[in-house]
Amino acid sequence: MQILLTNDDGIYAPGIASLxxxxxxxxxxxVVAPDxxxxxxxxxxxxxxPLRIRKVHMNNEFIGYGVNGSPADCVKLAVNEIMREKPDIVISGLNMGANVGIHILYSGTVAAAVEATVMGFSSxxxxxxxxEHYDDxxxxxxxxxxxIQRILSHNLPKNLLLNVNIPAIPPDQIKGIKITHQFxxxxxxxxxxxxxxxxRAYYWLTGADKSKYHEEGTxxxxxxxxxxxxTPLRYDRTDYQHHKIIEGWDWQ
Incomplete structure:
Protein backbone atom coordinates (compact mmCIF):
# COMPACT_ATOMS: atom_id res chain seq x y z
CA MET A 1 0.00 0.00 0.00
CA GLN A 2 1.27 3.46 -0.97
CA ILE A 3 0.64 6.04 1.76
CA LEU A 4 1.17 9.77 1.33
CA LEU A 5 1.66 11.45 4.71
CA THR A 6 1.48 15.24 5.02
CA ASN A 7 0.47 17.92 7.53
CA ASP A 8 0.30 21.66 8.15
CA ASP A 9 2.54 21.82 11.24
CA GLY A 10 5.64 21.37 9.08
CA ILE A 11 7.94 18.48 8.26
CA TYR A 12 9.84 18.83 11.56
CA ALA A 13 6.71 18.62 13.71
CA PRO A 14 6.62 15.80 16.28
CA GLY A 15 3.11 14.80 15.21
CA ILE A 16 4.04 13.75 11.70
CA ALA A 17 7.19 11.99 12.89
CA SER A 18 5.30 10.01 15.51
CA LEU A 19 2.49 9.05 13.15
CA VAL A 31 6.29 12.11 3.67
CA VAL A 32 5.76 15.39 1.83
CA ALA A 33 5.12 18.36 4.10
CA PRO A 34 5.66 22.12 4.31
CA ASP A 35 9.15 23.41 5.12
CA PRO A 50 8.22 29.05 -7.56
CA LEU A 51 7.77 25.92 -5.47
CA ARG A 52 10.85 24.00 -4.44
CA ILE A 53 11.22 20.45 -3.18
CA ARG A 54 14.13 19.40 -1.01
CA LYS A 55 15.08 16.17 0.68
CA VAL A 56 15.01 16.59 4.45
CA HIS A 57 17.30 14.74 6.84
CA MET A 58 17.26 14.67 10.63
CA ASN A 59 20.03 13.06 12.65
CA ASN A 60 21.54 11.86 9.34
CA GLU A 61 18.29 10.05 8.48
CA PHE A 62 16.09 10.89 5.49
CA ILE A 63 12.65 11.78 6.83
CA GLY A 64 10.84 13.08 3.74
CA TYR A 65 10.43 15.94 1.31
CA GLY A 66 10.02 19.56 2.36
CA VAL A 67 8.07 22.00 0.19
CA ASN A 68 8.10 25.79 0.48
CA GLY A 69 4.35 25.91 0.05
CA SER A 70 1.00 25.09 1.57
CA PRO A 71 -0.35 21.66 2.56
CA ALA A 72 -2.44 21.60 -0.62
CA ASP A 73 0.71 22.36 -2.63
CA CYS A 74 2.40 19.39 -0.94
CA VAL A 75 -0.32 16.99 -2.05
CA LYS A 76 -0.24 18.29 -5.61
CA LEU A 77 3.54 17.98 -5.87
CA ALA A 78 3.65 14.60 -4.12
CA VAL A 79 1.20 13.04 -6.56
CA ASN A 80 2.48 14.71 -9.71
CA GLU A 81 6.23 14.99 -9.13
CA ILE A 82 7.51 12.95 -6.19
CA MET A 83 5.73 9.62 -5.84
CA ARG A 84 6.45 7.01 -8.50
CA GLU A 85 3.16 5.27 -7.71
CA LYS A 86 -0.11 7.00 -6.93
CA PRO A 87 -1.13 6.88 -3.26
CA ASP A 88 -3.75 4.39 -2.13
CA ILE A 89 -4.53 6.70 0.79
CA VAL A 90 -3.54 10.23 1.79
CA ILE A 91 -3.17 10.89 5.52
CA SER A 92 -2.81 14.40 6.92
CA GLY A 93 -1.57 14.66 10.50
CA LEU A 94 -1.03 14.02 13.28
CA ASN A 95 -2.08 17.64 13.87
CA MET A 96 -1.35 19.32 17.17
CA GLY A 97 -4.77 20.71 18.02
CA ALA A 98 -8.34 19.69 17.20
CA ASN A 99 -9.89 20.55 13.85
CA VAL A 100 -13.60 20.72 14.60
CA GLY A 101 -16.43 23.12 13.82
CA ILE A 102 -15.59 26.18 11.77
CA HIS A 103 -11.88 25.53 12.30
CA ILE A 104 -12.22 22.91 9.57
CA LEU A 105 -12.45 25.82 7.12
CA TYR A 106 -9.16 27.32 8.29
CA SER A 107 -7.20 24.12 8.77
CA GLY A 108 -4.29 23.34 6.47
CA THR A 109 -4.42 19.76 7.78
CA VAL A 110 -7.98 19.28 6.56
CA ALA A 111 -7.22 21.22 3.35
CA ALA A 112 -4.51 18.71 2.42
CA ALA A 113 -7.03 15.90 2.82
CA VAL A 114 -9.57 17.86 0.79
CA GLU A 115 -7.03 18.38 -1.99
CA ALA A 116 -6.48 14.62 -2.09
CA THR A 117 -10.20 13.99 -2.59
CA VAL A 118 -10.33 16.64 -5.33
CA MET A 119 -7.58 14.66 -7.07
CA GLY A 120 -9.56 11.44 -6.75
CA PHE A 121 -7.98 9.81 -3.66
CA SER A 122 -9.43 8.76 -0.34
CA SER A 123 -8.03 10.70 2.59
CA GLU A 132 -1.98 21.63 28.98
CA HIS A 133 -3.36 18.65 30.89
CA TYR A 134 -2.50 15.99 28.29
CA ASP A 135 -0.05 16.19 25.39
CA ASP A 136 1.32 12.67 24.87
CA ILE A 148 -6.47 4.24 10.41
CA GLN A 149 -6.20 0.45 10.33
CA ARG A 150 -9.91 0.11 11.02
CA ILE A 151 -10.73 2.58 8.25
CA LEU A 152 -8.42 0.86 5.77
CA SER A 153 -10.03 -2.50 6.50
CA HIS A 154 -13.02 -1.29 4.50
CA ASN A 155 -13.16 -0.85 0.74
CA LEU A 156 -12.84 2.92 0.69
CA PRO A 157 -14.58 4.74 -2.15
CA LYS A 158 -12.66 7.40 -4.04
CA ASN A 159 -13.12 10.97 -2.84
CA LEU A 160 -13.91 9.84 0.71
CA LEU A 161 -12.60 12.25 3.35
CA LEU A 162 -12.78 11.34 7.02
CA ASN A 163 -11.92 14.02 9.57
CA VAL A 164 -10.69 12.29 12.74
CA ASN A 165 -10.26 14.10 16.05
CA ILE A 166 -8.83 12.43 19.16
CA PRO A 167 -9.57 13.84 22.65
CA ALA A 168 -6.80 15.00 24.97
CA ILE A 169 -7.04 12.13 27.43
CA PRO A 170 -5.04 8.93 27.92
CA PRO A 171 -6.02 6.11 25.54
CA ASP A 172 -7.49 3.96 28.33
CA GLN A 173 -9.92 6.78 29.16
CA ILE A 174 -11.28 7.19 25.62
CA LYS A 175 -14.90 6.01 25.68
CA GLY A 176 -15.15 4.97 22.03
CA ILE A 177 -15.75 6.36 18.56
CA LYS A 178 -18.65 8.50 17.39
CA ILE A 179 -19.54 9.29 13.77
CA THR A 180 -20.38 12.96 13.93
CA HIS A 181 -21.37 15.99 11.93
CA GLN A 182 -19.59 19.33 11.92
CA PHE A 183 -20.44 21.85 14.61
CA ARG A 200 1.31 51.13 18.20
CA ALA A 201 -1.57 48.74 18.82
CA TYR A 202 -1.62 45.22 17.46
CA TYR A 203 -4.01 42.33 17.93
CA TRP A 204 -3.44 38.67 18.80
CA LEU A 205 -6.07 36.00 18.18
CA THR A 206 -6.35 34.15 21.49
CA GLY A 207 -9.01 31.63 20.50
CA ALA A 208 -12.29 30.90 22.23
CA ASP A 209 -13.67 28.97 25.15
CA LYS A 210 -15.35 26.02 23.43
CA SER A 211 -16.56 24.51 26.70
CA LYS A 212 -19.77 26.57 26.66
CA TYR A 213 -20.91 25.11 23.33
CA HIS A 214 -22.81 21.86 23.14
CA GLU A 215 -24.77 20.27 20.32
CA GLU A 216 -25.37 16.55 20.46
CA GLY A 217 -23.98 14.56 17.53
CA THR A 218 -21.29 17.07 16.60
CA THR A 231 -16.77 13.21 10.46
CA PRO A 232 -17.19 12.47 6.74
CA LEU A 233 -16.58 15.71 4.82
CA ARG A 234 -17.13 16.82 1.25
CA TYR A 235 -15.65 19.69 -0.72
CA ASP A 236 -18.85 20.41 -2.65
CA ARG A 237 -20.20 23.43 -0.78
CA THR A 238 -23.35 23.81 -2.88
CA ASP A 239 -26.38 24.53 -0.71
CA TYR A 240 -28.79 22.19 -2.51
CA GLN A 241 -31.81 23.13 -0.40
CA HIS A 242 -31.57 26.80 -1.25
CA HIS A 243 -30.46 25.99 -4.79
CA LYS A 244 -33.96 24.66 -5.47
CA ILE A 245 -35.60 27.63 -3.75
CA ILE A 246 -33.54 30.24 -5.58
CA GLU A 247 -34.04 28.41 -8.86
CA GLY A 248 -37.75 29.10 -8.45
CA TRP A 249 -37.32 32.85 -8.15
CA ASP A 250 -38.28 35.11 -11.05
CA TRP A 251 -35.09 35.39 -13.09
CA GLN A 252 -36.71 36.69 -16.29
Whole structure:
Protein backbone atom coordinates (compact mmCIF):
# COMPACT_ATOMS: atom_id res chain seq x y z
CA MET A 1 0.00 0.00 0.00
CA GLN A 2 1.27 3.46 -0.97
CA ILE A 3 0.64 6.04 1.76
CA LEU A 4 1.17 9.77 1.33
CA LEU A 5 1.66 11.45 4.71
CA THR A 6 1.48 15.24 5.02
CA ASN A 7 0.47 17.92 7.53
CA ASP A 8 0.30 21.66 8.15
CA ASP A 9 2.54 21.82 11.24
CA GLY A 10 5.64 21.37 9.08
CA ILE A 11 7.94 18.48 8.26
CA TYR A 12 9.84 18.83 11.56
CA ALA A 13 6.71 18.62 13.71
CA PRO A 14 6.62 15.80 16.28
CA GLY A 15 3.11 14.80 15.21
CA ILE A 16 4.04 13.75 11.70
CA ALA A 17 7.19 11.99 12.89
CA SER A 18 5.30 10.01 15.51
CA LEU A 19 2.49 9.05 13.15
CA UNK A 20 4.99 7.95 10.51
CA UNK A 21 6.68 5.73 13.09
CA UNK A 22 3.44 3.98 13.96
CA UNK A 23 1.99 3.52 10.45
CA UNK A 24 5.15 2.56 8.59
CA UNK A 25 4.26 -1.13 8.82
CA UNK A 26 0.95 -0.49 7.01
CA UNK A 27 2.69 0.21 3.70
CA UNK A 28 5.25 2.41 1.98
CA UNK A 29 5.03 5.85 3.59
CA UNK A 30 6.11 8.92 1.62
CA VAL A 31 6.29 12.11 3.67
CA VAL A 32 5.76 15.39 1.83
CA ALA A 33 5.12 18.36 4.10
CA PRO A 34 5.66 22.12 4.31
CA ASP A 35 9.15 23.41 5.12
CA UNK A 36 7.69 25.55 7.90
CA UNK A 37 4.47 25.60 9.87
CA UNK A 38 1.43 26.37 7.73
CA UNK A 39 -1.34 26.16 10.33
CA UNK A 40 -4.45 28.14 9.46
CA UNK A 41 -3.63 28.66 5.79
CA UNK A 42 -6.76 26.78 4.70
CA UNK A 43 -6.87 25.57 1.12
CA UNK A 44 -4.42 28.11 -0.25
CA UNK A 45 -2.19 27.22 -3.18
CA UNK A 46 0.96 28.86 -4.53
CA UNK A 47 0.91 30.26 -8.06
CA UNK A 48 2.82 33.56 -7.92
CA UNK A 49 6.21 32.20 -6.86
CA PRO A 50 8.22 29.05 -7.56
CA LEU A 51 7.77 25.92 -5.47
CA ARG A 52 10.85 24.00 -4.44
CA ILE A 53 11.22 20.45 -3.18
CA ARG A 54 14.13 19.40 -1.01
CA LYS A 55 15.08 16.17 0.68
CA VAL A 56 15.01 16.59 4.45
CA HIS A 57 17.30 14.74 6.84
CA MET A 58 17.26 14.67 10.63
CA ASN A 59 20.03 13.06 12.65
CA ASN A 60 21.54 11.86 9.34
CA GLU A 61 18.29 10.05 8.48
CA PHE A 62 16.09 10.89 5.49
CA ILE A 63 12.65 11.78 6.83
CA GLY A 64 10.84 13.08 3.74
CA TYR A 65 10.43 15.94 1.31
CA GLY A 66 10.02 19.56 2.36
CA VAL A 67 8.07 22.00 0.19
CA ASN A 68 8.10 25.79 0.48
CA GLY A 69 4.35 25.91 0.05
CA SER A 70 1.00 25.09 1.57
CA PRO A 71 -0.35 21.66 2.56
CA ALA A 72 -2.44 21.60 -0.62
CA ASP A 73 0.71 22.36 -2.63
CA CYS A 74 2.40 19.39 -0.94
CA VAL A 75 -0.32 16.99 -2.05
CA LYS A 76 -0.24 18.29 -5.61
CA LEU A 77 3.54 17.98 -5.87
CA ALA A 78 3.65 14.60 -4.12
CA VAL A 79 1.20 13.04 -6.56
CA ASN A 80 2.48 14.71 -9.71
CA GLU A 81 6.23 14.99 -9.13
CA ILE A 82 7.51 12.95 -6.19
CA MET A 83 5.73 9.62 -5.84
CA ARG A 84 6.45 7.01 -8.50
CA GLU A 85 3.16 5.27 -7.71
CA LYS A 86 -0.11 7.00 -6.93
CA PRO A 87 -1.13 6.88 -3.26
CA ASP A 88 -3.75 4.39 -2.13
CA ILE A 89 -4.53 6.70 0.79
CA VAL A 90 -3.54 10.23 1.79
CA ILE A 91 -3.17 10.89 5.52
CA SER A 92 -2.81 14.40 6.92
CA GLY A 93 -1.57 14.66 10.50
CA LEU A 94 -1.03 14.02 13.28
CA ASN A 95 -2.08 17.64 13.87
CA MET A 96 -1.35 19.32 17.17
CA GLY A 97 -4.77 20.71 18.02
CA ALA A 98 -8.34 19.69 17.20
CA ASN A 99 -9.89 20.55 13.85
CA VAL A 100 -13.60 20.72 14.60
CA GLY A 101 -16.43 23.12 13.82
CA ILE A 102 -15.59 26.18 11.77
CA HIS A 103 -11.88 25.53 12.30
CA ILE A 104 -12.22 22.91 9.57
CA LEU A 105 -12.45 25.82 7.12
CA TYR A 106 -9.16 27.32 8.29
CA SER A 107 -7.20 24.12 8.77
CA GLY A 108 -4.29 23.34 6.47
CA THR A 109 -4.42 19.76 7.78
CA VAL A 110 -7.98 19.28 6.56
CA ALA A 111 -7.22 21.22 3.35
CA ALA A 112 -4.51 18.71 2.42
CA ALA A 113 -7.03 15.90 2.82
CA VAL A 114 -9.57 17.86 0.79
CA GLU A 115 -7.03 18.38 -1.99
CA ALA A 116 -6.48 14.62 -2.09
CA THR A 117 -10.20 13.99 -2.59
CA VAL A 118 -10.33 16.64 -5.33
CA MET A 119 -7.58 14.66 -7.07
CA GLY A 120 -9.56 11.44 -6.75
CA PHE A 121 -7.98 9.81 -3.66
CA SER A 122 -9.43 8.76 -0.34
CA SER A 123 -8.03 10.70 2.59
CA UNK A 124 -7.94 10.91 6.36
CA UNK A 125 -7.23 14.05 8.38
CA UNK A 126 -6.12 13.19 11.93
CA UNK A 127 -5.91 15.74 14.73
CA UNK A 128 -5.18 15.62 18.45
CA UNK A 129 -6.97 17.95 20.88
CA UNK A 130 -3.76 18.68 22.75
CA UNK A 131 -4.14 20.58 26.06
CA GLU A 132 -1.98 21.63 28.98
CA HIS A 133 -3.36 18.65 30.89
CA TYR A 134 -2.50 15.99 28.29
CA ASP A 135 -0.05 16.19 25.39
CA ASP A 136 1.32 12.67 24.87
CA UNK A 137 1.68 12.75 21.09
CA UNK A 138 3.26 9.29 20.91
CA UNK A 139 0.44 7.42 22.66
CA UNK A 140 -2.05 9.39 20.60
CA UNK A 141 -0.26 8.44 17.38
CA UNK A 142 -0.65 4.80 18.42
CA UNK A 143 -4.38 5.40 18.86
CA UNK A 144 -4.46 7.09 15.44
CA UNK A 145 -2.84 4.03 13.88
CA UNK A 146 -5.61 1.82 15.23
CA UNK A 147 -8.26 4.11 13.77
CA ILE A 148 -6.47 4.24 10.41
CA GLN A 149 -6.20 0.45 10.33
CA ARG A 150 -9.91 0.11 11.02
CA ILE A 151 -10.73 2.58 8.25
CA LEU A 152 -8.42 0.86 5.77
CA SER A 153 -10.03 -2.50 6.50
CA HIS A 154 -13.02 -1.29 4.50
CA ASN A 155 -13.16 -0.85 0.74
CA LEU A 156 -12.84 2.92 0.69
CA PRO A 157 -14.58 4.74 -2.15
CA LYS A 158 -12.66 7.40 -4.04
CA ASN A 159 -13.12 10.97 -2.84
CA LEU A 160 -13.91 9.84 0.71
CA LEU A 161 -12.60 12.25 3.35
CA LEU A 162 -12.78 11.34 7.02
CA ASN A 163 -11.92 14.02 9.57
CA VAL A 164 -10.69 12.29 12.74
CA ASN A 165 -10.26 14.10 16.05
CA ILE A 166 -8.83 12.43 19.16
CA PRO A 167 -9.57 13.84 22.65
CA ALA A 168 -6.80 15.00 24.97
CA ILE A 169 -7.04 12.13 27.43
CA PRO A 170 -5.04 8.93 27.92
CA PRO A 171 -6.02 6.11 25.54
CA ASP A 172 -7.49 3.96 28.33
CA GLN A 173 -9.92 6.78 29.16
CA ILE A 174 -11.28 7.19 25.62
CA LYS A 175 -14.90 6.01 25.68
CA GLY A 176 -15.15 4.97 22.03
CA ILE A 177 -15.75 6.36 18.56
CA LYS A 178 -18.65 8.50 17.39
CA ILE A 179 -19.54 9.29 13.77
CA THR A 180 -20.38 12.96 13.93
CA HIS A 181 -21.37 15.99 11.93
CA GLN A 182 -19.59 19.33 11.92
CA PHE A 183 -20.44 21.85 14.61
CA UNK A 184 -21.50 24.89 12.59
CA UNK A 185 -21.96 27.72 15.10
CA UNK A 186 -19.51 30.59 15.44
CA UNK A 187 -17.01 30.09 18.29
CA UNK A 188 -16.97 33.88 18.87
CA UNK A 189 -13.20 34.03 18.97
CA UNK A 190 -11.44 36.73 20.95
CA UNK A 191 -8.64 39.12 19.98
CA UNK A 192 -6.30 40.51 22.63
CA UNK A 193 -5.16 44.08 22.06
CA UNK A 194 -1.49 44.74 22.82
CA UNK A 195 0.93 47.60 22.39
CA UNK A 196 4.28 47.20 20.64
CA UNK A 197 7.51 49.00 21.81
CA UNK A 198 6.79 51.93 19.50
CA UNK A 199 3.38 52.49 21.07
CA ARG A 200 1.31 51.13 18.20
CA ALA A 201 -1.57 48.74 18.82
CA TYR A 202 -1.62 45.22 17.46
CA TYR A 203 -4.01 42.33 17.93
CA TRP A 204 -3.44 38.67 18.80
CA LEU A 205 -6.07 36.00 18.18
CA THR A 206 -6.35 34.15 21.49
CA GLY A 207 -9.01 31.63 20.50
CA ALA A 208 -12.29 30.90 22.23
CA ASP A 209 -13.67 28.97 25.15
CA LYS A 210 -15.35 26.02 23.43
CA SER A 211 -16.56 24.51 26.70
CA LYS A 212 -19.77 26.57 26.66
CA TYR A 213 -20.91 25.11 23.33
CA HIS A 214 -22.81 21.86 23.14
CA GLU A 215 -24.77 20.27 20.32
CA GLU A 216 -25.37 16.55 20.46
CA GLY A 217 -23.98 14.56 17.53
CA THR A 218 -21.29 17.07 16.60
CA UNK A 219 -17.53 16.69 16.43
CA UNK A 220 -17.14 19.23 19.23
CA UNK A 221 -19.48 17.48 21.68
CA UNK A 222 -17.93 14.07 20.96
CA UNK A 223 -14.48 15.33 21.94
CA UNK A 224 -15.83 16.99 25.06
CA UNK A 225 -17.53 13.75 26.12
CA UNK A 226 -14.30 11.76 25.72
CA UNK A 227 -14.97 10.13 22.36
CA UNK A 228 -12.98 10.03 19.13
CA UNK A 229 -14.89 11.98 16.49
CA UNK A 230 -15.00 10.87 12.86
CA THR A 231 -16.77 13.21 10.46
CA PRO A 232 -17.19 12.47 6.74
CA LEU A 233 -16.58 15.71 4.82
CA ARG A 234 -17.13 16.82 1.25
CA TYR A 235 -15.65 19.69 -0.72
CA ASP A 236 -18.85 20.41 -2.65
CA ARG A 237 -20.20 23.43 -0.78
CA THR A 238 -23.35 23.81 -2.88
CA ASP A 239 -26.38 24.53 -0.71
CA TYR A 240 -28.79 22.19 -2.51
CA GLN A 241 -31.81 23.13 -0.40
CA HIS A 242 -31.57 26.80 -1.25
CA HIS A 243 -30.46 25.99 -4.79
CA LYS A 244 -33.96 24.66 -5.47
CA ILE A 245 -35.60 27.63 -3.75
CA ILE A 246 -33.54 30.24 -5.58
CA GLU A 247 -34.04 28.41 -8.86
CA GLY A 248 -37.75 29.10 -8.45
CA TRP A 249 -37.32 32.85 -8.15
CA ASP A 250 -38.28 35.11 -11.05
CA TRP A 251 -35.09 35.39 -13.09
CA GLN A 252 -36.71 36.69 -16.29
Missing amino acids: KHYIQDLGTVT IEQSGVGHSITFNQ IAVSFEIT IHRTADVAKGI TQDFKEVFQKRIDPSG DLSALRDGYISI
